[in-house]
Amino acid sequence: MGVPAFFRWLSRKYSSIIVHCVEERSKECNGVRIPVDTSKPNPNEVEFDNLYLDMNGIIHPCTHPEDKPAPKNEDEMMVAIFEYIDRLFNIVRPRRVLYMAIDGVAPRAKMNQQRSRRFRASKEGAELTEEKQRMREEIIQRGGYLPPEEIKERFDSNCITPGTEFMDNLAHCLRYYVADRLSNDPGWRNITVFLSDASVPGEGEHKIMDFIRRQRAQPNHDPNTHHCLCGADADLIMLGLATHEPNFTIIREEFKPNKPRPCALCGQMGHEIKDCQGTAREKQGEHDQFADTMPVAEQEFIFIRLCVLREYLERELTMASLPFPFDFERSVDDWVFMCFFVGNDFLPHLPSLEIREGAIDRLVGIYKDVVHKTGGYLTQNGFVNLERVEMIMHAVGVAEDNIFKKRKEDDENFKRRMKEKKKRMKAEHQAPAYLTTGQFAPQALGGRDRPQPVHNARHQAFDMRMQRPSDSSDSRGVKRKAEDSDSEPEPEDNVRLWEEGWKQRYYKTKFDVDVTDEDFKRKVVKSYVEGLCWVLRYYYQGCASWKWYFPFHYAPFASDFKDIVGMFSEFEKGTKPFKPLEQLMGVFPAASGNFLPTTWRNLMTSPDSSIIDFYPDDFAIDLNGKKYAWQGVALLPFVDERRLRAALDDVYPDLTSEEVKRNSLGSDVLFVARSHPLCDFIQELYRAQSNEGTEFPAELCHGIQGTLNLDDDPILPDKVKFKDPQYTDGYVFKAVILPGAKIPSKVLKPSDWERSGQGPWRPQLGFNPNRQQAHLNQSAFRALG
Structure with missing residues (x-):
């Protein structure tokens, strides 16, 4: 699900749901490996x-x-x-x-996310290749050493489609x-x-x-x-x-946060590609690794x-003095539904609901507060009661202004704390060795008894890096540090949700419409409501429509959910999935066209192609209030299914028998x-x-x-x-x-x-x-x- 922080939040809040697996290992006897007998009790x-x-x-x-x-x-x-x-x-x-x-x-609703991921993966892979080549040249010019590059084709993970x-x-x-x-x-x-x-x-x-x-x-x-x-x-x-x-x-x-990764250039641990100094030269036919190279631990x-999570939820969701019988199973389904608002693979999350800000707890609190007004549950067997959902959204909408202001306040406080922490770490790092190592002795001011640092300079720098809490990765997969937040340029935020007029700026910036355009806002809300119904149906009954998708890059506000009861009736019956090669055409960038038949690939690159606009060479990423590109919104054009199928009609006869087989649906x-x-x-x-x-x-x-x-x-x-x-x-x-x-x-x-x-x-x-x-x-x- 599209909520990177969800598992971390869940495991902190309901810690007893987690147990560590006991894993029996194979043994070796007289040089022979004896496999584990999995027929024995667990x-x-x-x-x-x-x-x-x-x-x-x-x-x-x-x-x-x-x-x-x-x-x-x-x-x-x-x-x-x-x-x-x-x-x-x-x-x-x-x-x-x-x-x-x-x-x-996948259903079309998922294909849009796949398209975004695959275009990003292709772009990031190309950028990483360029950066590796640039860093390699810099290191060699400085007199450093890197082993000759192995001549091998970069693995394109897009082939996992x-x-x-x-x-x-x-x-x-x-x-x-x-x-x-x-x-x-x-x-x-x-x-x-x-x-x-x-x-x-x-x-x-x-x-x-x-x-x-x-x-x-x-x-x-x-x-x-x-x-x-x-x-x-x-x-x-x-x-x-x-x-x-x-x-x-x-x-x-x-889950291990801040897990160290090897440098993408030299393969050693303890530094990023931008800090790479190369490797030691080969000695006597053996590669002399740095002392800070770390063995890879098995995950x-x-x-x-x-069953334990259900125990937690039963205590949290149970409500007394209801005007209707309490049904725990129904309340679990409502909890699942409410989690969709903070993110999923098919809809962008509402701007005012962030998992890190306690959005799920906020929704549960609202849910329990208004349940007497709703007169029943939000969902049943995967079907949504929109009248009751509107009451929840109204309560969230009332608080939106304060949520945005609190978010800004928390962000400023975080930056201040990180800046202070960086100053402390810098001061500690520059202090005399006998003050930082804890090995002070009376003779420490001179002579051969002067205390020596426990670590050399390289190890000290490595330790400092390892102590910093890493936030995440940037668009090239390079780890970023929270403490860098005061030294890196802040992304421009034209919406400024924390200031008066935020709704007008949001709709103008994200949708290029005026906030007074009620027809357009209603169209966005209608699509989002359809999406909520589609996602819940998908989770409980299966795919209600293979062709439905949310046709916008951004979500509406909770306060826009007005008069939604009549916005959804039913999905179109009898829709069918794409065929595999058709999906490749719908989700691949032109750089991954080598996985497609030649004439199909040409539709991605030829200026004369009727669908060339589906495959931009480059595309914008809207940070949308975030700091790093991987967190932003990839502004790719949506694929028009009718235009795509019309273009493919001309190249279908070119498929070989093997390609026809790969393009068929199996069992x-x-x-x-x-x-x-x-x-x-x-x-x-x-x-x-x-x-x-x-x-x-x-x-x-x-x-x-x-x-x-x-x-x-x-x-x-x-x-x-x-x-x-x-x-x-x-x-x-x-x-x-x-x-x-x-x-x-x-x-x-x-x-x-x-x-x-x-x-x-x-x-x-x-x-x-x-x-x-x-x-x-x-x-x-x-x-x-």
């Missing part, structure tokens, strides 16, 4: 049924890691992906299902990987593996949610299934809550227990080992050459239902195409706890409520959801140390 003292992998969160760090050297080629990338999956499987040890979902073609050869190769490699593990790993032999590759439309996490919702609607579904979903995006937490499954856990890499994992694939109860049933399908969509008995697959079709290119062990059960006409997903579900025992204690919202979270020790603490483990002990 060392985290909990048994998971289903593990779902949002694969894009694995693919990106494995192909272009930020904290270690990148793989040399595609083969190394694939191996890194396999090893990452192995680690997760070792930690979670699912007993029923492993579902791997790669992002397929449906329709490219890379994604096609990845799908094939994963098929062989799964086949190998099912045949050789005892922990895999009784599970059912689903692979939803990039040819299957939909974002990875939403394909997973659709699978869960559809299985949940079947009569054989086990309401006590324990789900574990891997991914780092904050929206996974919302999606997990939206399932209303009582046993749902998120696994993700441990550790944490569990986010949604999920189901794998089982030969020992699985479903294997005989699948083999019978192949013997009978039955390819009409055969339903399989739920008892053969832990209650899972669906239909099977023969695969065109089967890989042993047996695999078939899988299709989820279809909903009957008019079916609506019920956002309720299912009958027979056992709610996990409460784990929170009074001290947990007292700690809520107080400073950095500390991982719990062990997982067991029915106990506050389990056995000690080394990694958790280190985290607490």
Whole structure:
């Protein structure tokens, strides 16, 4: 979800939702590595049924890691992906299902964000290449040394998009990987593996949610299934809550702020590219590294227990003396909905609501204050009550002026504190060594007993850098420091939300219209209201429209939400997703056109192209009140779908048979080992050459239902195409706890409520959801140390 600070806020406020994963390591005996036996009980003292992998969160760090050297080629990338999956499987040890979902073609609402990201990535990559070349020349001119550059093509992460050869190769490699593990790993032999590759439309996490919702609607579904979903995006937490499954856990890499990264030029730790001094020259055939080169630590994992988050929310959202019965499940859905206002992947956040300023707490407070007026909940099963939403927005709108003034005041106070801190650090850095090292002795004023600094100058500078709290990265991925805020030029802010007339300036600057243009303002609000309805439907019922998107770069104000009840009726029925190559044309800059067929690529670059305006060579980034380019708004033109399709009609005949195949939409694939109860049933399908969509008995697959079709290119062990059960006409997903579900025992204690919202979270020790603490483990002990 588009709220970078959401997880940090959540883990601080509800610290007990986090536990550190216990990970069993492989051992070595007489030079032979003995793998972990994942068929044994889980060392985290909990048994998971289903593990779902949002694969894009694995693919990106494995192909272009930020904290270690990148793989040399595609083969190394694939191996890194396999090893990452192995680690997760070792930690979670699912007993029923492993579902791997790669992002397929996304809804148009998401494609606009993808377009922004890919244009930025291309621009930043080109700028980084230029800066590396410039710095290399400067270092060599100063007499410094850098090893000769390896001649290799820069990895363009934009290839991690449906329709490219890379994604096609990845799908094939994963098929062989799964086949190998099912045949050789005892922990895999009784599970059912689903692979939803990039040819299957939909974002990875939403394909997973659709699978869960559809299985949940079947009569054989086990309401006590324990789900574990891997991914780092904050929206996974919302999606997990939206399932209303009582046993749902998120696994993700441990969040470590200010994690040091290697220099993009020399690969050493402890400095940025702009401070690079080169490396030591090679001596006797060995590379003499600087003493401050740091080994890369393996990333550790944490569990986010949604059952514990539900405990926190139940206490926070429970309201007495309501004019209607309190329903905790409905209030959870309202909380999820309110979080959309501070950011998501499909809509810009409202100007007055910032997660770092406590916007969610503000919304919850307003929600509880006006609930007596609303007469009911804001949402039900993914559908929005706009009359009640307007009451919430009115209350936020009344406070907008004060919010903007307080934001300015806090910003000025922050700058003042940072300036004072920098002065203190500078004074301490320039003090005599015996005052800064703490090693003062009576003989320290002279002779051979004069105290020596503990660190040399390079180490001192490195330590100072490491002590500075880093805010974030700039447009080139270079780390910036909060203390630099007084030395860097402030971006010009023509809107000045903290001054009188802010609404007039906002609409004139951002939309180039006068604030008195009520028709235009209403058009923006109407689109935003449609967006809120679309996003909530997407989270609870699936994609309501593949073609809808918010057609503006900026959001309206909360105070503009007036008379919104009649602004939305229903989405257009029967819309279909783009095909993979069509999506590439919709989200790629011309610099990534090498992933497209030649004649398609020409549409991005030829002056005679009818859609050349979709692919600007450069584009403005509006900082929109922020400081760094990565935080700003990329002002790219929106793609007109009709014009795009018309242009593509002329080049479709040029596709080769291989490109036609990559441009087609596929199906999920189901794998089982030969020992699985479903294997005989699948083999019978192949013997009978039955390819009409055969339903399989739920008892053969832990209650899972669906239909099977023969695969065109089967890989042993047996695999078939899988299709989820279809909903009957008019079916609506019920956002309720299912009958027979056992709610996990409460784990929170009074001290947990007292700690809520107080400073950095500390991982719990062990997982067991029915106990506050389990056995000690080394990694958790280190985290607490």
